[in-house]
Amino acid sequence: MASVDTTTNAGQLLAAASGGRRRLGDRVFSRTAVLAAVTILALLAGVAIFLLSEGFPALTAGASELPEGKSFLDYAAPLAFGTVLAGALAALVAVPLAVAVALFITHVAPPRIALTLGYLVDLLAAIPSIIYGLWGIFVLGPAAVPVMKWLEEKLGFIPIFQGPASVTGRTMLVAALVLAVMILPIVSAVAREAFAQTPRRLQEGAQALGATRWEMIRLTVLPFGRSSVISGAMLGLGRALGETMAVTIILSVSGAVTFNLISQANPSTIAANIALKFPEASGLKINVLIATGLVLFAITLVTNMAARAIIARHEGE
Amino acid sequence: MSNKSKGSLMSSSRWLVVIASAVILALGVAACGSSSSDGSGGGSGSGGSEVSGEIAGAGSTAQQAAQEAWIAEFENANSGATISYDPVGSGGGREQFISGGVAYAGSDAALSTEEGELEKAEKRCAPGELVEVPDYISPIAIIYNLPGVEELKLDPETLAKIFAQEITSWNDPAIKKDNPGVELPSTRITPVNRSDESGTTQNFTEYLSEVVPSVWKFEVSGDWPVKGGEAASGTSGVVEAVSAGEGAIGYADASQAGELSVAQVKVGKEWAEPTAEAAAKIVEESPVDKELSPGKYTIAYELDRKTESQGTYPIVLVSYFIACTEYVSGSEAGAVEAYAEYVVSPEGQELAAEQAGSAPLSSALTKKVTPAVEAIEAG
Numbered sequence: 001m002a003s004v005d006t007t008t009n010a011g012q013l014l015a016a017a018s019g020g021r022r023r024l025g026d027r028v029f030s031r032t033a034v035l036a037a038v039t040i041l042a043l044l045a046g047v048a049i050f051l052l053s054e055g056f057p058a059l060t061a062g063a064s065e066l067p068e069g070k071s072f073l074d075y076a077a078p079l080a081f082g083t084v085l086a087g088a089l090a091a092l093v094a095v096p097l098a099v100a101v102a103l104f105i106t107h108v109a110p111p112r113i114a115l116t117l118g119y120l121v122d123l124l125a126a127i128p129s130i131i132y133g134l135w136g137i138f139v140l141g142p143a144a145v146p147v148m149k150w151l152e153e154k155l156g157f158i159p160i161f162q163g164p165a166s167v168t169g170r171t172m173l174v175a176a177l178v179l180a181v182m183i184l185p186i187v188s189a190v191a192r193e194a195f196a197q198t199p200r201r202l203q204e205g206a207q208a209l210g211a212t213r214w215e216m217i218r219l220t221v222l223p224f225g226r227s228s229v230i231s232g233a234m235l236g237l238g239r240a241l242g243e244t245m246a247v248t249i250i251l252s253v254s255g256a257v258t259f260n261l262i263s264q265a266n267p268s269t270i271a272a273n274i275a276l277k278f279p280e281a282s283g284l285k286i287n288v289l290i291a292t293g294l295v296l297f298a299i300t301l302v303t304n305m306a307a308r309a310i311i312a313r314h315e316g317e
Numbered sequence: 318m319s320n321k322s323k324g325s326l327m328s329s330s331r332w333l334v335v336i337a338s339a340v341i342l343a344l345g346v347a348a349c350g351s352s353s354s355d356g357s358g359g360g361s362g363s364g365g366s367e368v369s370g371e372i373a374g375a376g377s378t379a380q381q382a383a384q385e386a387w388i389a390e391f392e393n394a395n396s397g398a399t400i401s402y403d404p405v406g407s408g409g410g411r412e413q414f415i416s417g418g419v420a421y422a423g424s425d426a427a428l429s430t431e432e433g434e435l436e437k438a439e440k441r442c443a444p445g446e447l448v449e450v451p452d453y454i455s456p457i458a459i460i461y462n463l464p465g466v467e468e469l470k471l472d473p474e475t476l477a478k479i480f481a482q483e484i485t486s487w488n489d490p491a492i493k494k495d496n497p498g499v500e501l502p503s504t505r506i507t508p509v510n511r512s513d514e515s516g517t518t519q520n521f522t523e524y525l526s527e528v529v530p531s532v533w534k535f536e537v538s539g540d541w542p543v544k545g546g547e548a549a550s551g552t553s554g555v556v557e558a559v560s561a562g563e564g565a566i567g568y569a570d571a572s573q574a575g576e577l578s579v580a581q582v583k584v585g586k587e588w589a590e591p592t593a594e595a596a597a598k599i600v601e602e603s604p605v606d607k608e609l610s611p612g613k614y615t616i617a618y619e620l621d622r623k624t625e626s627q628g629t630y631p632i633v634l635v636s637y638f639i640a641c642t643e644y645v646s647g648s649e650a651g652a653v654e655a656y657a658e659y660v661v662s663p664e665g666q667e668l669a670a671e672q673a674g675s676a677p678l679s680s681a682l683t684k685k686v687t688p689a690v691e692a693i694e695a696g
Contacts, residue, residue, distance in 0.1 A: 067540075068540075137554075137557060137558075137561070138557075141561065142561055164505065166507075166547065166562070167505070167507050167561075167562035167563055167564055167565060168507065168509075168547060168549075168558045168561045168562035168565065169561065169562075170547065170549065170558065248550055249550060249554070251512075252512070252547045252548045252549060252558070253512050253548050254512075254541075254543075254544045254545050254546055254547075254548050255544050256544055256545060264507060264545070264546065264547040264548075265544065265545040265546070268512075276512050276513040276514070276550055277513065277514050277540070279378055279404070279405070279406050279513065279514070280378065280406035280407065280408065280409075280513070280514035280515065280516075280539060281406065281408070281409070281514070282405075282406060282408035282409040282411075282412050283408070283412065285408075
């Protein structure tokens with residue numbers, strides 16, 4: 001028996017060759033694949049419809065009916081700000097680090113060390129977020145207190161380090177660092193795959209022309225992996241935007257809209273706010289929380305579309 | 318490049334089928350999502366002729382630990398009874414009780430006259446009557462972290478100013494005045510509040526706004542109303558934040574204060590500490606709120622937080638047990654009655670004190686609430 005080719009093209013040819021009837025395996029495969037695709041679409045649409053229908057009462061209600069007596073936009077804007085700030089900071093820290101780790105693993109380290117390090121980085125992804133949260137308040141936060149005090153004293157003229165520095169370490173800076181560690185594995189895994197697939201002839205060609213190792217990486221590996229790094233970064237950003245537990249535990253939230261990263265007054269994030277307020281919420285408050293979920297959904301959607309656009313432009317070059 | 322061949326495999330009409338089925342599935346998912354919010358009434362009306370029954374309750378998260386202890390002990394003694402308590406929050410508990418979803422509710426606030434809540438609850442119980450009694454009292458301690466300062470006295474005005482972020486350093490004259498002989502450092506004060514919505518915050522802000530309205534201009538709310546303070550989630554989060562931060566001060570259930578120092582609060586001319594006796598005493602001495610207690614079996618207290626009576630501690634959380642005197646099914650009524658009687662009994666209160674750190678109802682209070690729960694009739 002000839003092995004069944006999985007590409008539909010060849011499959012069709014084979015089917016045509018065997019008397020026009022498609023083989024059972026082929027039919028099962030295509031049905032299953034279609035079903036899987038439909039399920040994904042349905043789930044996504046289901047979540048969107050749920051958010052819309054349950055969030056709708058909050059979107060249409062007047063300011064006076066809403067819990068804090070302010071309009072939904074006024075309620076959601078600081079949360080959206082906090083979400084984007086925390087996610088962007090985390091990505092800002094994690095992406096360069098992840099690219100460096102991926103380069104080390106694929107192009108610098110000896111194979112055995114590279115393999116071990118790869119496993120270890122992947123292991124970071126297996127740690128539950130609540131553990132990261134506890135680590136943040138018990139270890140990283142207290143350790144960051146003297147550092148933040150120093151930042152306030154020496155670099156206090158920069159608005160982001162304006163202070164007054166928190167004495168507990170539950171700041172936006174610490175939360176973003178924890179988020180950065182959390183998204184590191186996914187960004188570096190994607191980057192690693194891409195870097196490892198840089199065609200050998202390109203790398204050897206660069207070196208044959210006299211390029212050093214760094215020049216070779218800059219001229220061949222990085223451009224080749226660029227779109228993958230971007231999509232990896234977006235995957236990571238998506239996770240950071242939606243991360244709930246770690247932020248809920250770590251961040252000292254007080255609804256402030258500020259870029260000050262080291263004080264006790266921080267904006268909350270949408271996901272953390274839902275986790276904090278939902279247990280005691282009832283009536284219209286629940287609708288408000290769900291509507292903020294819709295805002296998060298929209299933010300993630302826009303981020304992903306932006307990423308697609310960037311990748312498409314790079315591929316077009 | 319292979320798009321064309323894929324296109325030929327799936328004709329456009331089949332794509333229509335795919336999309337249509339996706340939408341149908343999606344609607345199904347959405348329907349599941351929306352129906353789950355009101356589907357929690359499964360516990361009620363189990364029928365059957367057994368004396369033991371199956372009842373469901375919902376409400377306050379503050380009562381959760383106590384309710385779990387009561388349920389475990391009650392089910393131990395009555396093997397045929399099954400009781401569940403869903404800590405959905407006080408508001409959610411009252412809502413579910415009114416809609417008939419649960420047989421009883423736990424609430425950190427008595428049923429209010431807002432939006433006719435009280436009337437709706439009475440209607441739900443008709444032709445029987447509404448039962449509402451305090452079943453869980455917990456003193457709220459002011460905890461602080463100031464190395465070298467073992468004892469701290471704060472009068473209500475100073476306390477309010479600290480939490481309103483008006484007094485910002487520990488050696489402020491207002492604090493010094495009440496603590497002669499104590500060496501107060503110039504450390505910055507970090508007030509810590511709950512970041513989640515809670516009955517503890519509700520009661521603490523209620524205390525501040527009633528006792529020192531001239532200082533506390535913020536609203537009374539379960540959601541901390543002052544911006545810019547340090548916030549932590551849950552009682553354990555507040556305790557952890559206060560432990561971690563030098564110069565921090567917060568409020569938490571007294572039983573959870575652990576190793577932290579607890580401030581004394583001025584009541585009248587005396588300094589009071591959050592003890593179980595002092596917490597029960599303030600409830601005992603407070604008048605019953607006539608407006609909120611229209612029926613024979615509703616006992617909602619209007620806490621006299623301004624009291625000057627010696628031996629009381631005014632920052633307390635009082636949580637209520639809400640039920641009806643009559644239920645459709647006799648076994649349900651029997652189970653609710655037996656359970657409610659157990660909850661307010663000295664044994665039940667003692668168990669909650671041990672397991673949840675609450676303040677047991679005093680004997681005078683027990684005497685007052687027992688007739689109300691005994692009014693629940695089996696049959």
